[in-house]
Amino acid sequence: MLKIIKSWMTPRGAKMTAKELADKFGLKIQGDPNTVINGIAPIADARPGQVAFYSTETNSNAFKVLPVSVLENTRASVILIQPDMVKHAPKNATLLICDSPRGEIVKVLGEIYREPPRRGISHDAHIERGVFFRNRRSNYVGQFATIERGAVIEPDVKIYPNAYIGRNVTIGRGTVVHSGAHIENATIGADCVIHNGASVGKDGFGYTRQDGHNVFIPHVGRVVLGDRVSLGANSCIDRGALTDTIVGDGTKIDNLCQIAHGVVVGKECFLASGVGIAGGVKVGDRVLLGGHVGIANGVKIGNDASVGANSGVFRDVPDGEKHMGYPAGPGTEFLRHYAWIRKHVNND
Numbered sequence: 001m002l003k004i005i006k007s008w009m010t011p012r013g014a015k016m017t018a019k020e021l022a023d024k025f026g027l028k029i030q031g032d033p034n035t036v037i038n039g040i041a042p043i044a045d046a047r048p049g050q051v052a053f054y055s056t057e058t059n060s061n062a063f064k065v066l067p068v069s070v071l072e073n074t075r076a077s078v079i080l081i082q083p084d085m086v087k088h089a090p091k092n093a094t095l096l097i098c099d100s101p102r103g104e105i106v107k108v109l110g111e112i113y114r115e116p117p118r119r120g121i122s123h124d125a126h127i128e129r130g131v132f133f134r135n136r137r138s139n140y141v142g143q144f145a146t147i148e149r150g151a152v153i154e155p156d157v158k159i160y161p162n163a164y165i166g167r168n169v170t171i172g173r174g175t176v177v178h179s180g181a182h183i184e185n186a187t188i189g190a191d192c193v194i195h196n197g198a199s200v201g202k203d204g205f206g207y208t209r210q211d212g213h214n215v216f217i218p219h220v221g222r223v224v225l226g227d228r229v230s231l232g233a234n235s236c237i238d239r240g241a242l243t244d245t246i247v248g249d250g251t252k253i254d255n256l257c258q259i260a261h262g263v264v265v266g267k268e269c270f271l272a273s274g275v276g277i278a279g280g281v282k283v284g285d286r287v288l289l290g291g292h293v294g295i296a297n298g299v300k301i302g303n304d305a306s307v308g309a310n311s312g313v314f315r316d317v318p319d320g321e322k323h324m325g326y327p328a329g330p331g332t333e334f335l336r337h338y339a340w341i342r343k344h345v346n347n348d
Contacts, residue, residue: 031094046076053080053101185239189227197234204238204261
C-alpha cells in the first residue's frame with residue numbers, strides 16, 4: 001500500500017525514446033535508439049527505464065566527480081556521457097554523447113517533466129476593463145486572480161490563482177506568476193518566474209526626519225525586471241523613489257530576499273536566500289551573493305565579484321574580488337584574521 005501511495009506522489013515523466021531526445025537536442029546516439037525513457041534519476045540510483053548522466057566537468061566547487069565505478073555499475077537504460085568516458089559505460093546502455101552532460105540533463109529534465117499546457121481564463125478571475133491581452137487564447141489566468149486596468153499581458157503568460165497584477169503593469173511573453181504573488185508599478189520581462197508570495201513594486205522604506213518626526217518620501221519610480229529573471233517565494237523588490245529599481249537579464253533571486261528602492265542588479269547574478277540590499281546599491285554582472293548577505297546603502301559591487309554567506313558589506317567590492325566577514329573584506333584577509341584569533345584563543 002505504501003508503494004502505491006508513493007507512486008501517486010512521485011512526479012510522472014512523459015515517455016520518450018532515446019532517439020527522440022537525441023534528435024531534439026542534437027546529441028550523438030550509441031546503442032538502441034528505441035530505448036524508452038520514463039524518468040530521470042542520479043546515476044548511482046537509476047533503474048532500467050530511466051536516464052542518468054555522468055560527467056567529469058569541474059566548472060564549480062558544487063559539482064563533484066563521482067568514481068568511474070558508479071558509471072560502470074549503473075542500471076540506467078540511457079546515459080548522457082562525454083566522449084572520453086564511453087569506454088566505461090555498461091555495454092547494454094544506450095548512450096547520448098555530448099560535451100556537457102550536466103548542461104544537457106537540464107534540458108532533458110525540462111522535456112520529460114514538462115508541465116501540461118495551461119490555457120484559459122477562469123470565470124472566477126477579476127479582470128478590469130482596459131486590460132490588454134496580446135493573445136488572449138495563449139494565456140492562463142487562474143481562479144480569484146486580479147488584473148487591474150491598463151495592464152498589458154503578452155502571449156503565453158500564466159497567472160496562477162490569487163495573484164495580483166496592478167494597474168499599468170506589463171508582463172512579458174512566457175512569464176509565470178505563481179499564486180499569491182503581488183505585482184504593481186512594474187515592467188516584467190519575458191520568461192520570468194515570480195514565485196508564490198513574492199512582492200514586486202511596493203513602496204520602499206524611504207523616510208526623512210522632519211521636526212523630530214519620520215516623514216515618508218513618496219515613491220514614483222518603478223521596478224524593471226529583465227528577461228529570464230526568477231524571483232523566489234516571499235521575496236520583495238521595492239519600487240524606486242525617484243529612479244527605477246532594476247534587475248538585469250538572467251538574474252536568479254532566492255526565497256526571502258529584500259531588494260530596496262533604487263537598487264540596480266546586473267545580469268546573470270545569483271542572490272541566495274535571505275540577501276538584503278539597501279537603497280541605491282549598484283550590483284554588477286555575474287555577481288554571487290551568499291545567504292544572508294547584507295549590503296549597506298550606496299555600496300557598489302563590481303562585475304564577477306562574490307560575497308560569502310552572512311557577510312555585512314559596508315564598502316565597495318572591486319571587480320572579480322571575493323569578500324567575506326563582518327564587516328566584509330577580501331577573503332584572504334578575513335581568513336588570516338580568523339586564523340590569528342583561533343591561534344590566540346587556543347593558546348589562552
